[in-house]
Amino acid sequence: QYERVLLGHGSGGKLSADLIQRVFLAELGNDVLLALEDSATLDLGSPDAASGQHRGGPRIAFTTDSFVVKPLFFPGGDIGKLAVHGTVNDLAVSGATPRFLSAAFILEEGFSIESLRRIVVSMREACVEAGVTLVTGDTKVVDRGKGDEVFITTTGIGVHEVNHHLSIHHARPGDRIIVSGTIGDHGMTIMSTREGIEFETALQSDTAALNGLTRAMLEACPSIRVMRDPTRGGVSSTLNELAAASEVGVALDESAIPLRPEVHSACEMLGLDPMYVANEGKLIVVVPEPDCQSLLQVMKQHPLGRDAAVIGHVVADHPGMVVMRSLIGGQRVVTMLAGEQLPRIC
Amino acid sequence: QYERVLLGHGSGGKLSADLIQRVFLAELGNDVLLALEDSATLDLGSPDAASGQHRGGPRIAFTTDSFVVKPLFFPGGDIGKLAVHGTVNDLAVSGATPRFLSAAFILEEGFSIESLRRIVVSMREACVEAGVTLVTGDTKVVDRGKGDEVFITTTGIGVHEVNHHLSIHHARPGDRIIVSGTIGDHGMTIMSTREGIEFETALQSDTAALNGLTRAMLEACPSIRVMRDPTRGGVSSTLNELAAASEVGVALDESAIPLRPEVHSACEMLGLDPMYVANEGKLIVVVPEPDCQSLLQVMKQHPLGRDAAVIGHVVADHPGMVVMRSLIGGQRVVTMLAGEQLPRIC
Ligand SMILES: Nc1ncnc2c1ncn2[C@@H]1O[C@H](COP(=O)(O)OP(=O)(O)OP(=O)(O)O)[C@@H](O)[C@H]1O
Ligand SMILES: Nc1ncnc2c1ncn2[C@@H]1O[C@H](COP(=O)(O)OP(=O)(O)OP(=O)(O)O)[C@@H](O)[C@H]1O
Ligand SMILES: [Mg+2]
Ligand SMILES: [Mg+2]
Ligand SMILES: [Mg+2]
Ligand SMILES: [Mg+2]
Ligand SMILES: [Mg+2]
Ligand SMILES: [Mg+2]
Numbered sequence: 001q002y003e004r005v006l007l008g009h010g011s012g013g014k015l016s017a018d019l020i021q022r023v024f025l026a027e028l029g030n031d032v033l034l035a036l037e038d039s040a041t042l043d044l045g046s047p048d049a050a051s052g053q054h055r056g057g058p059r060i061a062f063t064t065d066s067f068v069v070k071p072l073f074f075p076g077g078d079i080g081k082l083a084v085h086g087t088v089n090d091l092a093v094s095g096a097t098p099r100f101l102s103a104a105f106i107l108e109e110g111f112s113i114e115s116l117r118r119i120v121v122s123m124r125e126a127c128v129e130a131g132v133t134l135v136t137g138d139t140k141v142v143d144r145g146k147g148d149e150v151f152i153t154t155t156g157i158g159v160h161e162v163n164h165h166l167s168i169h170h171a172r173p174g175d176r177i178i179v180s181g182t183i184g185d186h187g188m189t190i191m192s193t194r195e196g197i198e199f200e201t202a203l204q205s206d207t208a209a210l211n212g213l214t215r216a217m218l219e220a221c222p223s224i225r226v227m228r229d230p231t232r233g234g235v236s237s238t239l240n241e242l243a244a245a246s247e248v249g250v251a252l253d254e255s256a257i258p259l260r261p262e263v264h265s266a267c268e269m270l271g272l273d274p275m276y277v278a279n280e281g282k283l284i285v286v287v288p289e290p291d292c293q294s295l296l297q298v299m300k301q302h303p304l305g306r307d308a309a310v311i312g313h314v315v316a317d318h319p320g321m322v323v324m325r326s327l328i329g330g331q332r333v334v335t336m337l338a339g340e341q342l343p344r345i346c
Numbered sequence: 347q348y349e350r351v352l353l354g355h356g357s358g359g360k361l362s363a364d365l366i367q368r369v370f371l372a373e374l375g376n377d378v379l380l381a382l383e384d385s386a387t388l389d390l391g392s393p394d395a396a397s398g399q400h401r402g403g404p405r406i407a408f409t410t411d412s413f414v415v416k417p418l419f420f421p422g423g424d425i426g427k428l429a430v431h432g433t434v435n436d437l438a439v440s441g442a443t444p445r446f447l448s449a450a451f452i453l454e455e456g457f458s459i460e461s462l463r464r465i466v467v468s469m470r471e472a473c474v475e476a477g478v479t480l481v482t483g484d485t486k487v488v489d490r491g492k493g494d495e496v497f498i499t500t501t502g503i504g505v506h507e508v509n510h511h512l513s514i515h516h517a518r519p520g521d522r523i524i525v526s527g528t529i530g531d532h533g534m535t536i537m538s539t540r541e542g543i544e545f546e547t548a549l550q551s552d553t554a555a556l557n558g559l560t561r562a563m564l565e566a567c568p569s570i571r572v573m574r575d576p577t578r579g580g581v582s583s584t585l586n587e588l589a590a591a592s593e594v595g596v597a598l599d600e601s602a603i604p605l606r607p608e609v610h611s612a613c614e615m616l617g618l619d620p621m622y623v624a625n626e627g628k629l630i631v632v633v634p635e636p637d638c639q640s641l642l643q644v645m646k647q648h649p650l651g652r653d654a655a656v657i658g659h660v661v662a663d664h665p666g667m668v669v670m671r672s673l674i675g676g677q678r679v680v681t682m683l684a685g686e687q688l689p690r691i692c
Contacts, residue, residue: 002459003458003459003460004455004456004457004458004459005453005454005455005456005457005458005459005462005487006455006487007455007487007489008487009453009485009487010453010485010486010487010488016485019459019485020483020485023459023462023463023466024466024483024485027463027466027467027469027470028466028469028470028473028480028483030479030480030481032479032481032482033480033481033482033483039482040446040448040481040482042445042446042481042503044390044404044406044445044503044505058390058404060390060503062446062448062481062482062503063448063482064448064449064450064482064483064484064499064501065450065484066450066451066452066484066486066499067486068452068486068488099388099390100386100388100408102386102408102409102410102501103410104410104411104412104499104501105412106412106414106452106497106499107351107355107356108351109350109351109352109353110350110351111350111351112349112350112351113348113349113350113351113365113369114349116351116369117369117373120369120370120373120374121373123373123374124373124374127374133376133378134374134376134379135376135378135379135386135388135408136378136379136385136386136408136409136410137366137370137374137379137410138410138411138412138499139355139356139362139365139366139370140356140412140413140414140690141351141352141353141354141355141356141689142356142414142494142497142689142690143353143689143690145491146493146494147492147493147494147497148488148492148493151452151488151493151497153410153412153450153452153484153499153501155410155448155450155499155501157388157390157406157408157503159390343487343488343489344486344488344489
């Protein structure tokens with residue numbers, strides 16, 4: 001039992017879930033928060049004054065993330081891009097159309113204005129590309145040594161134009177599990193940049209806005225049950241959350257999981273399992289088996305889904321547990337990330 | 347010309363405005379952001395697929411603030427209360443009914459879980475009192491020495507149930523200016539706590555949710571033109587923003603400005619002008635002269651408006667400038683806060 005905050009409380013794995021449960025949900029719990037989806041779904045309708053009946057307003061999606069990544073700039077992106085993509089993606093995987101963002105900056109005294117401007121330009125480009133508008137912000141400064149250059153918190157509003165009702169609770173035995181592309185790219189890029197390791201082929205973060213892909217997927221395949229972006233904690237943590245929330249088992253096929261050779265090498269060199277490494281432009285989708293192949297084709301036609309692959313399926317056995325058939329034939333249980341592998345990955 | 351972030355960039359005064367203008371608005375500018383209101387007003391209506399016509403959705407208010415106050419706990423409140431009240435108030439003074447909050451936490455490794463829990467409990471109480479629901483959150487951890495215990499970013503959504511169209515651009519010559527109570531209470535409480543100064547009468551932060559007060563005010567007096575919470579930078583910075591945005595002059599009467607004797611003493615002792623000191627549970631309202639007295643009575647009937655007072659009026663002369671008739675008779679120009687008086691006040 002910990003009495004102080006540990007780095008692992010920010011891992012996106014087991015310790016994160018524990019702190020959120022024990023402190024935040026225990027005190028603030030309400031139905032929307034307790035669902036632990038990527039975005040809260042809000043109904044802005046209000047009781048009609050005249051009739052007393054509930055006028056249906058639009059259902060909106062609402063989500064927030066702070067970004068504390070180090071280094072601020074890395075191959076394939078920077079903290080500004082992450083801050084826009086991360087929040088856009090939590091809206092997108094909830095089935096909403098991302099529309100508006102806020103951005104709050106905590107600057108450390110002495111931080112370079114030139115770097116700040118680069119980050120802001122990068123955010124602008126990411127907003128334009130994702131079709132969202134940054135409409136409100138905040139700027140605070142902390143004294144030297146009390147922050148780390150810049151932290152950015154973005155919060156997003158999306159609109160549920162179609163009522164998809166995606167949920168981490170909706171996976172059913174028989175469903176297929178697809179990942180939209182190679183895993184671990186973002187985390188290993190940050191890691192190797194930080195460690196100053198160079199590989200033959202340059203690693204690059206996969207940070208990207210997924211709302212174009214999710215829109216195409218949902219239009220083609222309204223039967224999708226779950227979408228989720230496997231960020232901190234990696235694919236394994238997301239699948240464990242899914243197994244627990246839906247009270248199902250997950251069966252994975254290791255040979256089917258897309259992995260870049262350079263990410264594979266980097267993981268081997270640093271002794272990391274790519275299943276636990278963060279992604280910033282990937283999603284996991286759970287779909288009824290009959291629609292699996294058509295959805296896969298739609299995904300493959302999108303630039304961000306080119307390497308999409310069916311990596312496993314949902315089973316009634318071992319509920320709450322993720323089991324992987326390994327390359328060499330055996331089976332192993334894939335648990336949630338337990339400690340902290342890669343602090344400040346996003 | 348600065349090349350690095352200065353503490354003054356977080357003051358809420360001139361340097362803050364300058365950084366926001368030069369970096370954020372220059373790169374991200376759009377109509378909603380450029381209005382620089384306390385909340386962005388968003389229209390969630392969307393073109394109707396069938397008719398191509400615009401279905402009017404509800405107008406919503408959207409705002410964000412990061413909180414980095416030191417110390418975390420102080421007489422009258424703590425960082426958690428501030429984080430809820432601050433965002434609720436930016437929604438309320440925009441004329442909206444605050445409904446939903448997100449909260450993103452940046453924790454420093456080693457921070458006490460017990461203190462974190464106290465803060466979260468405090469947020470829950472503040473949410474209940476203000477009638478808002480915290481529906482989504484985020485938790486990141488930074489390594490020891492790269493943060494400062496805890497930073498909280500709250501973002502809020504409110505609904506414009508009535509179309510008030512309040513705006514910092516709407517003050518007109520002849521309008522009256524009312525402040526809802528004594529000024530400088532929050533800032534001087536933080537300052538004296540930090541400096542370990544004790545006064546005969548204990549100072550206490552005025553942090554409070556203003557949405558009850560604003561609702562009563564708007565119901566009684568729909569002609570209100572501007573509301574604003576004078577937080578960082580104090581009353582003088584808010585009035586200067588108002589004078590500039592509405593292209594009018596502001597004439598103040600120093601003798602009318604409500605000030606607690608203990609705040610007055612503390613300011614004298616520390617050489618501070620209460621006009622520049624932060625408030626967290628006060629608002630400034632601009633109202634057409636004919637409605638001024640009735641509005642004042644409504645405010646005085648509310649616990650948070652008991653000490654409300656007319657402190658000046660809007661003039662056509664000296665547009666963009668705030669001029670104060672002082673206690674001893676002379677006149678002086680009250681400019682925006684220039685440097686940084688009280689870092690990390692909220
Ligand atoms: N401090 C908190 N208070 C309340 N709820 C929280 C808090 N931190 C996280 N949550 C909730 O826990 C769930 C998981 O949060 P988490 O941040 O891991 O998801 P994510 O944003 O999808 O991942 P990432 O932050 O890696 O992008 C979400 O539903 C979120 O609203
Ligand atoms: N980093 C930023 N990017 C975009 N807009 C910003 C940024 N910082 C502030 N703004 C905008 O500038 C205006 C003033 O912001 P400011 O934070 O001073 O207001 P406030 O929230 O009412 O005050 P406080 O933060 O003291 O409570 C707001 O309209 C806000 O949206
Ligand atoms: Mg997510
Ligand atoms: Mg996220
Ligand atoms: Mg602000
Ligand atoms: Mg404000
Ligand atoms: Mg504010
Ligand atoms: Mg998050």
